[in-house]
Amino acid sequence: MEPEPELERLRAALLAVPDGRLPDRDWLTEALARVGSEPAALGRLFAAAGRRCGREPLPDLPDWTADDAARVLLLAALPPTELPGQAETCYRHGDAAEKRAVLRALPLLPAVGDAGVPLLHDAIRTNDTRLVSAALGPYADRLDQAAWRQAVLKCVFTGIPLSAVSGLDRRADAELTTMLAGFADERRAAGRDMPADATALLDRLSVLHRSGTPARSGAEEA
Amino acid sequence: MRIFDPHIHMTSRTTDDYERMAAAGVRALVEPAFWLGQPRTSAASFVDYFDSLVGWEPFRAAQFGIRHHATIALNPKEANDPRCREVLDLLPRYLDKDGVVAVGEVGYDSMTPEEDEVFAAQLALAVEHELPAMVHTPHRDKARGTERSLAVIAESGLEPGRVVIDHLNEVTVPLVRDTGCWLGFSIYPETKMSPPRMVELLRKYGTERMLVNSAADWGRSDPLLTRATGEAMLAAGFGDDDVDQVLWRNPVEFYGQSGRLDLGADEASGETGPGTFEGNSILRGGS
Numbered sequence: 001m002e003p004e005p006e007l008e009r010l011r012a013a014l015l016a017v018p019d020g021r022l023p024d025r026d027w028l029t030e031a032l033a034r035v036g037s038e039p040a041a042l043g044r045l046f047a048a049a050g051r052r053c054g055r056e057p058l059p060d061l062p063d064w065t066a067d068d069a070a071r072v073l074l075l076a077a078l079p080p081t082e083l084p085g086q087a088e089t090c091y092r093h094g095d096a097a098e099k100r101a102v103l104r105a106l107p108l109l110p111a112v113g114d115a116g117v118p119l120l121h122d123a124i125r126t127n128d129t130r131l132v133s134a135a136l137g138p139y140a141d142r143l144d145q146a147a148w149r150q151a152v153l154k155c156v157f158t159g160i161p162l163s164a165v166s167g168l169d170r171r172a173d174a175e176l177t178t179m180l181a182g183f184a185d186e187r188r189a190a191g192r193d194m195p196a197d198a199t200a201l202l203d204r205l206s207v208l209h210r211s212g213t214p215a216r217s218g219a220e221e222a
Numbered sequence: 223m224r225i226f227d228p229h230i231h232m233t234s235r236t237t238d239d240y241e242r243m244a245a246a247g248v249r250a251l252v253e254p255a256f257w258l259g260q261p262r263t264s265a266a267s268f269v270d271y272f273d274s275l276v277g278w279e280p281f282r283a284a285q286f287g288i289r290h291h292a293t294i295a296l297n298p299k300e301a302n303d304p305r306c307r308e309v310l311d312l313l314p315r316y317l318d319k320d321g322v323v324a325v326g327e328v329g330y331d332s333m334t335p336e337e338d339e340v341f342a343a344q345l346a347l348a349v350e351h352e353l354p355a356m357v358h359t360p361h362r363d364k365a366r367g368t369e370r371s372l373a374v375i376a377e378s379g380l381e382p383g384r385v386v387i388d389h390l391n392e393v394t395v396p397l398v399r400d401t402g403c404w405l406g407f408s409i410y411p412e413t414k415m416s417p418p419r420m421v422e423l424l425r426k427y428g429t430e431r432m433l434v435n436s437a438a439d440w441g442r443s444d445p446l447l448t449r450a451t452g453e454a455m456l457a458a459g460f461g462d463d464d465v466d467q468v469l470w471r472n473p474v475e476f477y478g479q480s481g482r483l484d485l486g487a488d489e490a491s492g493e494t495g496p497g498t499f500e501g502n503s504i505l506r507g508g509s
Contacts, residue, residue: 047318051482095276095319128281 003108007076010108013060014053014069022054023066032077039082046074046090050097064104071101075109084115091119099123100130106139107166117142124151133164140166149176156183156198163197169204177205223465225448227251228473229356229388229406229435232279232290233258233271239438239445240286246449250289250485252477253279254327254356256297259440265308268296272312276319289485291477293326293356294319301340302332310343317351323480324348326356327388330367333360338374345378354384354479356406359394368394372401384479386433389414392423399427404476408437409447417447417454424455429467433476 017023031045031052050067058064071090078086087109091102103123106116120143123135136151143151152165152172162168180202187194194202225248232240232253243251253275262268275292283290294316296309316322325348330337348355357375360367368387375385382402389408390398398405407423408414415423420434438445452465477483 043315044318047315047320050320055484093315095273095321096278096281097320099277126278128278130281 003110006108007073009061010064010069011073013058013064014066014073016060017054017058017066022052023070024052027052028070028073032073035074035077036079039078039086042074042078042086042090043093046071046094046098046101049074049101055097067097068101068104071098072105072108075102075105080111083109083111084113087112087116088119091122096128096130100134103131103134103139104137107137114142121147124154127158129158129160132158133160136165138166141171145171145173145175149173149179152176153179153183156180156195159195161197162195162201168201172201172205174205174209177202177209180205223247223449223452223462223469224249225452225469226473227435227445227448228386228433228477229254229408229437230445231256231437231439232283233274234440235438235445237282237286240283240288243445244286244288246446247452248288248445248448250291250473250483251283252291252293252323252356252473254293254324255295256327256358256439257299261303262300263305265306265312268306268309269312272316276316276321280321291321291323291483293324294322295326295328295344295356296340297327298329298331298337298341298358298360302334302336307340310340313344313347314351317347317353320482320484322353323477323482324354324356324386325351327358328355329358329371330360331358333363333367333370341371341374342378345375345380348384349378349380352481354386354476355380357385357387357403359387359389361389364389364391365393365397368397372397372403375403386476388433388435389437391415392419395423395427404431404433404472406433406435408435409451410437411442411444411447417451420451421454421458421460424460424464424468425458429460429464429472431472432468433472434468 014023015025035042035045049070053070054066056066058066058069075083075087087102087105091099094102102119106112116139120135120140123131124147126132132151132154140148148171155162155165180198184194184202225246227248230251230253232251255272255275272294275294280290294313296306300306317325325344328341328344330341345355357371359371371387386404386406387398388406390405395405407420409417409420424432434448434451436443436445436447448469452469455465474483
């Protein structure tokens, strides 16, 4: 996923919503221009994006809702030097929908750099499944391995489909296999099932990591 | 029976309550910001509380199919504590949020000069943010507190139709009925108002602009007393449509004035559909 084309796809899909009351195209055009010249205006515009642009999935990009798309475009319209600070403020001051939009924006906005990593940690600490899953997109590559494994386990535990986790098989390691196997044991002992996608993952990983004690990669645990 | 509880403090309630409320027909609610029993010592403590009202609590409610909205304000009791005064500066950011459908609870507790100032400042915020206001009437010296609240509201420039005066009783209803403000009633197991008394008030004053809530919180209270009131209405000879007006359409109309109600699929589930209100998702059609 290249950031620039993805932003263009989002913009096109949002504007392609069949004519109706929402999205309010005039509002969006003006808001995007305004945050470029007056970044401090972002807070109120960011909060209003759901009311102005709607909250339904985009017909052309059903993985995205109109409000998420509008908020990502607002962040992308900022001067790049403003982005790390403004993204953090929008997250810290945001309601759950605003926080989710910031998390979804992170992989599409290279100018954020590493400034979004503390936001991922915050989101993963919550029990709000919308935020946990939004935190596990491609930007989660920047999470250290221990935090990432905990987040994957949290998905299994809270019923978030593992399809939310970007690069799952690429990153899954022997330690995650051990953790999943332990969780499966607990579930079995309690007479309860593992989610099917977690069982499938464990089966795939067990084939790869069948040999002996799980690897512990000390460097990454710091 | 579809129920919209226009005033309930879910922060203080358990998931068992959400489950029982959903089973009883509660599909939407408004949680006003108020006192938590334990006094707060700083504005930062309010930030966490308000964040929860626009974050965690709506998520919790959604697990039970209940739409959660909030009203945000510095409550009159804590308006008297200078350590909490900075909360006023935080309010604008919360009043911009989608789930915030009014400024509240504002009003009086002990009718101090500090309360006067904070009440008036927050009514001005309601005007500025184009939001309705929820006004708490005091438990002590209630009649005079209600009169004084009405005077402050009249001075604020906020349209009476965008204000609900809450926790009314037999004595204070006549003060409010002709002002154009909405009338709120908190049905409690012992204090405030009971279902049979509420039915009598509905007989006497009609069902227009009447809002019935459980105001359930951390004290002795019962989140199912909205339902009990609906049943008491039916038993007393009111029709299903009267009950629907009081327990659903009235709160939808009042809070719909914010333009921010999000009732999702419930919009279409009513035989007697709600009216249309600019900006609310009840306009979005549906199945």
